[in-house]
Amino acid sequence: xxxxxxxxxxxxxxxxxxxxxxxxxxxxxxxxxxxxxxxAPFETQISKLSTSLVAAKNSTEVEALLISTGQxxxxxxxxxxxxxxxxxxxxxxxxxxxxxxxxxxxxFDADAALRNSWLALFEQNSRGIQDIRYTQGVKRILxxxxxxxxxxxxxxxxxxxxxxxxxLDGKFIEVxxxxxxxxxAIAPVRFADFDAGFVEDLLTTYLKNPVDLIVTVSMGxxxxxxxxxxxxxxxxxxxxxxxxxxxxxxTNPVLPLLKGKTLxxxxxxxxxxxxxxxxxxxxxxxxxxxxTISTLRxxxxxxxxxxxLANEVSVEGSGGGYLSNEISYRSLRxxxxxxxxIPVGHIHTPAIKQYDADKEAAIVQQIEEMLKAALAK
Numbered sequence: 001x002x003x004x005x006x007x008x009x010x011x012x013x014x015x016x017x018x019x020x021x022x023x024x025x026x027x028x029x030x031x032x033x034x035x036x037x038x039x040a041p042f043e044t045q046i047s048k049l050s051t052s053l054v055a056a057k058n059s060t061e062v063e064a065l066l067i068s069t070g071q072x073x074x075x076x077x078x079x080x081x082x083x084x085x086x087x088x089x090x091x092x093x094x095x096x097x098x099x100x101x102x103x104x105x106x107x108f109d110a111d112a113a114l115r116n117s118w119l120a121l122f123e124q125n126s127r128g129i130q131d132i133r134y135t136q137g138v139k140r141i142l143x144x145x146x147x148x149x150x151x152x153x154x155x156x157x158x159x160x161x162x163x164x165x166x167x168l169d170g171k172f173i174e175v176x177x178x179x180x181x182x183x184x185a186i187a188p189v190r191f192a193d194f195d196a197g198f199v200e201d202l203l204t205t206y207l208k209n210p211v212d213l214i215v216t217v218s219m220g221x222x223x224x225x226x227x228x229x230x231x232x233x234x235x236x237x238x239x240x241x242x243x244x245x246x247x248x249x250x251t252n253p254v255l256p257l258l259k260g261k262t263l264x265x266x267x268x269x270x271x272x273x274x275x276x277x278x279x280x281x282x283x284x285x286x287x288x289x290x291x292t293i294s295t296l297r298x299x300x301x302x303x304x305x306x307x308x309l310a311n312e313v314s315v316e317g318s319g320g321g322y323l324s325n326e327i328s329y330r331s332l333r334x335x336x337x338x339x340x341x342i343p344v345g346h347i348h349t350p351a352i353k354q355y356d357a358d359k360e361a362a363i364v365q366q367i368e369e370m371l372k373a374a375l376a377k
Contacts (some may be wrong), residue, residue, distance in 0.1 A: 023242045025099045027151055031092050034155045041080050042093040045072060049097060053104040059114060062106075069097065070125025078166050084239065085357040087162035090186070091147050094126050128169060128185040129202060139180035139375055140211035143168060144202070144327065146218045149189040149241055158355040160363045161217040162186050167364050168371075175375040180212070182371065187216075189241040189323060191234075195257035201328040207340040213374055215273075216331055218324035218347025224366070225290040226278060227346040229268045229306065230329035231308040231317030232256070240323065250294070253315045256326060268293065269332040270306040271345030277373040284362050285350050287370070290318045319346055339374055341372060 035149070039046070049069050056062045077090035101118050124130050134140045144164035146256065148157045165184035173180050185202060187193075233253035234246035248254035256263045275289055291302040295312040303309050319325035327348030335344045348372065349363050 004267055013268055021099055021102065022095075025095050025102075027123070027155065027244065028092065028095055028099070030155050031151075034090070035092075037085075038089050039093055039096065039360045041076060041089060042073065042096070045069060045076070046093065046096050046100075050104065053100060053106065054109075058108060059110070059118075062110075062118055063121060066101070066122040067125050067130075070122045070239075071131065073097070073126045073160065074128050074131055078169055081163060081166035083168075085159075085163065085361050086158065086355070087145075087166055087186075088148060088156070088158050088355070090126070090166065091162070091315075094123075096250065097122065097126070123188070126185070126276060128165065128183075131169070132183040132185065132206075134181050134183060134211075137179075138172070139175070139178055139213075141180055141205075141213045141215065141371055141375070142184045142206050142211045143182055143184040143214075143371075144216045145184065145186050146324070147186060147189050147241065150238065151241065152239075152243070154354045155284055156354050158352060158360065159219050160349045160352060160360045161219055161348030163360050164217060164349075164364045164367050168368060171368075173368065175349070175372050178375075180371075180375055186325075187327060191240050191244055191246065191256075191323065194323060194330070195259075195325055197259045199327055200258065200334055203331055203334055204338070207335055207338045207342075209341045210340045212342060213371070214331060214342065214344045215371065215374070216324075216327045216345075216346060217347045217349060218319075218327070219351055220319075221351060223283050223350055224287040225318070225348040226271065226273055226275060226287065226371075227273075227316045227317065227325070227328055227348060228271055228289060228291040229293050229303070230325050230332060230346065231293060231319075231321070232263065232265060232267050232329055232333075233314045233321065234326065235315050235321030238322070248321065248322070250299075250321075251296075253296075253313070253321065263330070263333075265329075265333040265337075266310075267295075267312055268306060268309040269329060269336065270318065271328070271332065272335070272376050273345035274343055274376075277376055278370050281373050283366070283367045285366055287366075289315035290348075293318055318376065319348060 145161035148159045168182045169184040234248040235253040294316040317325040
């Protein structure tokens with residue numbers, strides 16, 4: 001992608017002031033106190049960037065610096081995750097750098113709009129998005145995880161979906177004698193990014209020139225859930241990582257946006273995952289085909305089929321009423337819009353409290369086995 005495309009496609013929403021820290025960044029001191037050694041692998045990169053930003057002569061130099069720093073951050077996080085089974089260092093290191101981008105004293109004028117374009121560029125590169133490259137002649141899997149979230153409850157919370165993204169990125173697996181390559185990215189837990197088109201900008205290329213499988217993943221309930229019927233509306237009564245709530249409730253679910261307009265599409269969509277194959281992977285955690293949804297007319301039931309939902313108003317999809325449900329809805333809506341005939345769907349992983357390296361490693365291993373099963377014919 002060109003620099004212009006990078007800055008326009010992500011369209012992330014940041015603080016209006018170039019100097020004001022975001023809500024996410026303001027948690028950094030609490031995170032350092034709770035996890036004092038977490039950023040040790042990144043301290044040199046963070047310190048070097050601070051010096052380099054001050055020395056930069058113009059925006060072009062800053063852009064090159066942030067591309068390099070973002071890519072290095074992503075690659076370092078991948079390497080560290082193999083040693084520590086931990087996704088959290090990447091999240092907190094990224095925030096340390098975004099705060100520098102906001103408030104560094106530069107040798108030239110940089111208004112809020114320019115700094116916001118730098119933030120978007122850095123996020124593209126530090127979330128793995130610009131690292132997605134496939135080898136010719138192999139099956140292609142695109143996989144997304146999420147940042148840690150609900151950090152005001154547990155500042156040391158991990159997210160096994162983000163860990164899976166780090167551990168599986170670039171990995172080759174073999175299915176029935178055919179090699180497949182997994183490429184990954186990590187999504188932000190911010191409603192504004194979704195409204196600005198984060199999911200659509202990420203996936204359009206891989207649906208127009210279709211990969212063989214797209215799987216979005218997030219942390220969920222007790223077991224694994226394959227979410228059959230994602231719903232369109234937001235109804236969850238808890239905040240994103242900027243402490244913004246959906247504005248929706250179980251009695252008044254609200255519609256998301258897409259680049260300034262109401263998100264188009266049906267109230268519900270249905271996954272296209274090879275469910276029978278994926279349900280064969282039942283250890284160490286149970287895997288469910290979750291069809292339960294809620295509408296304004298009826299709570300928590302499993303419809304006969306998608307057609308039975310044609311006249312309903314969605315309250316919760318099978319994946320709930322939060323961003324985990326929404327990334328699934330948006331990816332399937334876009335698949336159908338673009339006419340891509342590939343398997344797409346969402347996996348909710350077993351939940352963890354705070355951080356559990358052994359359980360998270362087992363979760364990632366089972367995800368890999370489910371991906372193999374999904375490609376088996």
